[in-house]
Structure formats: structure tokens, C-alpha cells
Amino acid sequence: MSIAATVNTGAAAAKPVLNVAMVGHAFMGRAHGNAFRQVNHFFDLPFHVVPAVIVGRDPERAAAAAHKLGFAESTTDLKATLARQDIHLVDVATPNDSHCAIALQALAAGKHVLCEKPLAMTVDEAKSMVAAAKKKKVRVGLWHNYRRxxxxxxxxxxxxxxxxxxxxxxxxxxxxxxxxxxxxxxxxxxxxxxxxxxxxxxxxxxxxxxxxxxxxxxxxxxxxxxxxxxxxxxxxxxxxxxxxxxxxxxxxxxxxxxxxxxxxxxxxxxxxxxxxxxxxxxxxxxxxxxxxxxxxxxxxxxxxxxxxxxxxxxxxxxxxxxxxxxxxxxxxxxxYEHTFVHHVAxxxxxxxxxxxxxxxxxxxxxxxxxxxxxxxxxxxxxxxxxxx
Ligand SMILES: NC(=O)c1ccc[n+]([C@@H]2O[C@H](COP(=O)([O-])OP(=O)(O)OC[C@H]3O[C@@H](n4cnc5c(N)ncnc54)[C@H](O)[C@@H]3O)[C@@H](O)[C@H]2O)c1
CATH class of the missing domain: 3.30.360.10 (Dihydrodipicolinate Reductase; domain 2)
Incomplete structure (x- = not known):
């Protein structure tokens, strides 16, 4: 996936942006959203991470969450979000029974994926996610933040x-x-x-x-x-x-x-x-x-x-x-919240x-x-x- 657009981050040279679409915006959405924002301020990274879109199920709640968490946009349309060329990373911050389906769709669309834990509901689901990630030239990660x-x-x-x-x-x-x-x-x-x-x-x-x-x-x-x-x-x-x-x-x-x-x-x-x-x-x-x-x-x-x-x-x-x-x-x-920032970094x-x-x-x-x-x-x- 090419990450073409750049952003001028101030004194530093312009960096390519990494636009994030985050699915789910409650407990973990808050923790991840904070990390996507803060990471640019404390880590010298090759990309400027942009909290771009929140994907929710209810338009009003998603819009309120985007406003509060510093995301530029909100939507309830995951399919349309995944079709966007300017979205590079999909973050899965929803309950366990939706991880596999959302991650597979994101991988099929060629997005990098960060997924909440546990990875899946079953070993078979987890295997299908591993196989799908291997097929694409994208990177995947799991939010076991206590490692960090x-x-x-x-x-x-x-x-x-x-x-x-x-x-x-x-x-x-x-x-x-x-x-x-x-x-x-x-x-x-x-x-x-x-x-x-x-x-x-x-x-x-x-x-x-x-x-x-x-x-x-x-x-x-x-x-x-x-x-x-x-x-x-x-x-x-x-x-x-x-x-x-x-x-x-x-x-x-x-x-x-x-x-x-x-x-x-x-x-x-x-x-x-x-x-x-x-x-x-x-x-x-x-x-x-x-x-x-x-x-x-x-x-x-x-x-x-x-x-x-x-x-x-x-x-x-x-x-x-x-x-x-x-x-x-x-x-x-x-x-606690810093472990998520370290994870993103x-x-x-x-x-x-x-x-x-x-x-x-x-x-x-x-x-x-x-x-x-x-x-x-x-x-x-x-x-x-x-x-x-
Ligand atoms: N890493 C950690 O330390 C940690 C801590 C808590 C939870 N988690 C994991 O994070 C995930 C989310 O947990 P939470 O505590 O944020 O839950 P939550 O109930 O606080 O939030 C879930 C969010 O997902 C949305 N949602 C539910 N189903 C959806 C769907 N099908 N499509 C789109 N959005 C949907 C809800 O509207 C809500 O915004 C779980 O898998 C959980 O195990 C991890």
C-alpha cells in the first residue's frame, strides 16, 4: 500500500501520513484514539499518524466520539471506509465476536490491521486471520499492550x-x-x-x-x-x-x-x-x-x-x-494509557x-x-x- 500524502509537521521535514480508521469507540476506542494522537508528540516516527475516521454503528454517537477523540470524520459505513485509498490502517476496537469479520474485510481491502485481543472467538477463526494476513503485503498487530x-x-x-x-x-x-x-x-x-x-x-x-x-x-x-x-x-x-x-x-x-x-x-x-x-x-x-x-x-x-x-x-x-x-x-x-502509545510507536x-x-x-x-x-x-x- 502506498502512503503518498505528506504532512508538514512544523520544523521537521514533511512526513508521509498514516491515516487510521478506528472501528468501535468506547473503552478501547478511547485508549487507542489517545495513542494515535499522542504518539506523534512523543516519538520521532517515519510517519505522521492521523486519527482519520471513526466507524461506529450509530451516526450521532460516532460523530460525538470523533469530536471528543480528535478524529477528523465519522461514519457508520465500514465498506465505504475500506474502499478509500487514503485509509492505511484499520484498528479493530470492537467486541470479540466481530474481530475476525472486520479484520478479514480490512485485509481483503489491503489495509494494515491492529486488532484488539483476544484475536478471535476460536482457533479456526484465528487461523483464517493469520492466513489472510500472510496473503497480503500488509502488517498486522494485536493490542496486548501490557508487553509495552x-x-x-x-x-x-x-x-x-x-x-x-x-x-x-x-x-x-x-x-x-x-x-x-x-x-x-x-x-x-x-x-x-x-x-x-x-x-x-x-x-x-x-x-x-x-x-x-x-x-x-x-x-x-x-x-x-x-x-x-x-x-x-x-x-x-x-x-x-x-x-x-x-x-x-x-x-x-x-x-x-x-x-x-x-x-x-x-x-x-x-x-x-x-x-x-x-x-x-x-x-x-x-x-x-x-x-x-x-x-x-x-x-x-x-x-x-x-x-x-x-x-x-x-x-x-x-x-x-x-x-x-x-x-x-x-x-x-x-x-496505563502510555502502554498503548508505545504499542503504536x-x-x-x-x-x-x-x-x-x-x-x-x-x-x-x-x-x-x-x-x-x-x-x-x-x-x-x-x-x-x-x-x-
Ligand atoms: N488491551 C486491553 O487491555 C483491553 C482492555 C479492554 C478491552 N479490550 C478488548 O477490546 C475490545 C473492545 O472492548 P471495549 O472494552 O472497548 O468494549 P466496549 O463495549 O467499551 O466498546 C465496544 C465498541 O464497539 C462498538 N461495536 C460493537 N459491535 C460493533 C460492530 N459489529 N461494528 C462496529 N462497532 C461495534 C460499540 O458500539 C462500542 O463503541 C474487546 O475485544 C476487548 O476484549 C482490551
Whole structure:
């Protein structure tokens, strides 16, 4: 796809523009929209990213969102948007059951695609997305944004250079409490038809991706247990709707290198808001990251001076740390929304350089394979091999 138009960004030389059409404009639409705007201001990229069009289902709501999020236009016509030569990147920020159809249409139109997680509803859908992306000379990415906090990036670097030795154990939890209250209404997130699974596809998907990103480990086999504590919820129209997805899902994992892992995703853990925490233990040390203290990395290495046996905490907002120098002077911290900005920055840089970008749809398929194997193991009450 040629990206011909240019924009004069001020003092700097004119850059080619990368026009973005974003489908969906609620929670993730706000996070992505912010990232598409902010990335130009903090990263020196080969393209000027332009939040061009919001595609919604209701014209008034889409127009209001475009105005608020800084997009030039809005529409309800996805087909017409995809037919436009001046749209280069399509961002899929809609519920899970629409990812595959929207991404396939965008790929068929020759657009680059960024898609929300989980990539798809099923392994077969995910495979069709991988195949479609391979057919076209376009780039694809998946919004597993937690890979791109300065602290998780540093963790990945430490593990890759061997600081922890051989990775032996992963313990990861993603805990929320917003469904602990039985009066919270049903939504697309509580119906298997629209989301595939509950806390599992929503939260374990992130933990699975984070494990792969930080350690490079590949899942071999899994066994899980799940529970739905509230089986019906108000439907918002005076009646009730069935809840047929998990409120909580825990699983054990064996990895190909012999390491083992424990995983827990829940939306019913009172007091836990967005407690996304991963601890990795190796033969020479351990590290731990928790989103609720996202700029800190806790590290214990046997090689460190033995003036005590505790973990030390690295504040990962020094200019030597990943992404930190793009923002503020040392120690001036960043937040949740910055992980999305980093995601766009890396994607756009990869687009220009031709370097690989991860996670792509192949990574999304790998995550989908683990998610599916866990659900199969819950049904079977037995260990299930993760298929590739
Ligand atoms: N990366 C993350 O950390 C993260 C966090 C939350 C959600 N998500 C993922 O992002 C996706 C969206 O979640 P959300 O929280 O933004 O949901 P949401 O309910 O807040 O927003 C969904 C948006 O999609 C629109 N929409 C629904 N169906 C559509 C269709 N067929 N065509 C066009 N627009 C449609 C809705 O009108 C709304 O604007 C989900 O796949 C979810 O799993 C990712």
C-alpha cells in the first residue's frame, strides 16, 4: 500500500501520513484514539499518524466520539471506509465476536490491521486471520499492550540476557471485582456468543501473552477449573439474561522446556480492581511485575550483594529504561494509557523498517490455542495438549 500524502509537521521535514480508521469507540476506542494522537508528540516516527475516521454503528454517537477523540470524520459505513485509498490502517476496537469479520474485510481491502485481543472467538477463526494476513503485503498487530510498559520490557530484557538463569516457574494472576455485585447488568462480556469466554479470554489472554513475551516459553499442556457464581444478571430491560461464561478460571500449565506455571483470572475478587501480576522464577533469580504499581519491577538475583535476602525494586522511569526517555525527566512516571502509545510507536516503526512486530496474528493464534486448550481441559477434567 502506498502512503503518498505528506504532512508538514512544523520544523521537521514533511512526513508521509498514516491515516487510521478506528472501528468501535468506547473503552478501547478511547485508549487507542489517545495513542494515535499522542504518539506523534512523543516519538520521532517515519510517519505522521492521523486519527482519520471513526466507524461506529450509530451516526450521532460516532460523530460525538470523533469530536471528543480528535478524529477528523465519522461514519457508520465500514465498506465505504475500506474502499478509500487514503485509509492505511484499520484498528479493530470492537467486541470479540466481530474481530475476525472486520479484520478479514480490512485485509481483503489491503489495509494494515491492529486488532484488539483476544484475536478471535476460536482457533479456526484465528487461523483464517493469520492466513489472510500472510496473503497480503500488509502488517498486522494485536493490542496486548501490557508487553509495552517500561517495566515489563525491562523484565523481558533481563530474562533474555540470562539474569534469571533458566526459567522454571511462572505464577500469574489477573484479578478484578466488577462482577462481584450480582446486580451489575449482563453485557457482551457475559455472553459466550459475543465474547467466547469470560475472565479467561479477557484476562488470562493477557497473562498468556505476557508469559510468552517476557520468557519466550511455549505452552505444552494445561488443565483448568472454572466457576460462574452469578448465573443470571439483569438484562437492562426489566428481565434477566443468562450468564454462560466463567466469572473465574484458574489453570496449571506445563511448558515445553519443563517449566511450570499457575494462572488465575477472575472478575469476582472483592477489592481487586485491575491486579495484573506476574512473577517469574529462574535458577538464578526471580522478578515480579504488577500493573497497579506498573513502573516498578521487583527483582531478586542470587548474584546481587548478599546484604540481605529481599527483593529490590527498580523504578523503571530512568532514561536508560525502555520508552522512558520519550516522556519526561527521570522518575516522572507514566501510566496505563502510555502502554498503548508505545504499542503504536513500535508498530509504526516496524511498518517503516520492515522489522517484525510482536504480537502479530501468529502470536494471537498461539494465545488462542492456549485459551482453547484450557476450555477443553475444563470440560474434560484432564490435561490437554496445546495444539499448534
Ligand atoms: N488491551 C486491553 O487491555 C483491553 C482492555 C479492554 C478491552 N479490550 C478488548 O477490546 C475490545 C473492545 O472492548 P471495549 O472494552 O472497548 O468494549 P466496549 O463495549 O467499551 O466498546 C465496544 C465498541 O464497539 C462498538 N461495536 C460493537 N459491535 C460493533 C460492530 N459489529 N461494528 C462496529 N462497532 C461495534 C460499540 O458500539 C462500542 O463503541 C474487546 O475485544 C476487548 O476484549 C482490551
Amino acid at each position: 510498559a517500561p517495566a515489563t520490557r525491562l523484565a523481558a530484557q533481563m530474562i533474555a540476557r540470562g539474569d534469571l538463569g533458566e526459567v522454571r516457574q511462572v505464577r500469574a494472576v489477573y484479578l478484578q471485582d466488577w462482577l462481584a455485585d450480582a446486580s451489575v447488568p449482563a453485557s457482551w462480556r457475559t455472553s459466550r456468543k459475543t465474547c467466547g469466554s469470560g475472565a479467561h479470554g479477557d484476562l488470562n489472554a493477557h497473562l498468556i501473552d505476557l508469559t510468552r513475551a517476557l520468557t519466550g516459553l511455549e505452552f505444552d499442556s494445561v488443565i483448568g477449573v472454572q466457576q460462574t457464581f452469578t448465573k443470571e444478571r439483569p438484562d437492562g430491560a426489566g428481565g434477566t439474561a443468562k450468564v454462560d461464561v466463567d466469572d473465574a478460571l484458574c489453570f496449571l500449565a506445563k511448558f515445553k522446556n519443563g517449566a511450570v506455571g499457575t494462572y488465575e483470572a477472575t472478575r469476582v475478587a472483592p477489592g481487586r480492581k485491575n491486579f495484573n501480576c506476574i512473577e517469574i522464577s529462574g535458577s538464578k533469580g526471580s522478578l515480579r511485575w504488577n500493573l497497579e504499581r506498573m513502573n516498578e519491577l521487583e527483582v531478586f538475583l542470587f548474584a546481587d550483594p548478599r546484604d540481605g535476602q529481599g527483593f529490590r525494586t527498580i523504578m523503571c522511569m530512568d532514561s536508560v529504561h525502555p520508552y522512558a526517555a520519550n516522556w519526561w525527566p527521570d522518575g516522572h512516571i507514566v501510566g 513500535d508498530f509504526v516503526a516496524a511498518l517503516a523498517s520492515g522489522e517484525p512486530f510482536a504480537p502479530d496474528f501468529q502470536d494471537g493464534l498461539a494465545v488462542q490455542g492456549v485459551l482453547a486448550a484450557v476450555l477443553e481441559s475444563v470440560k474434560a477434567g484432564a490435561w490437554v495438549k496445546v495444539r499448534r
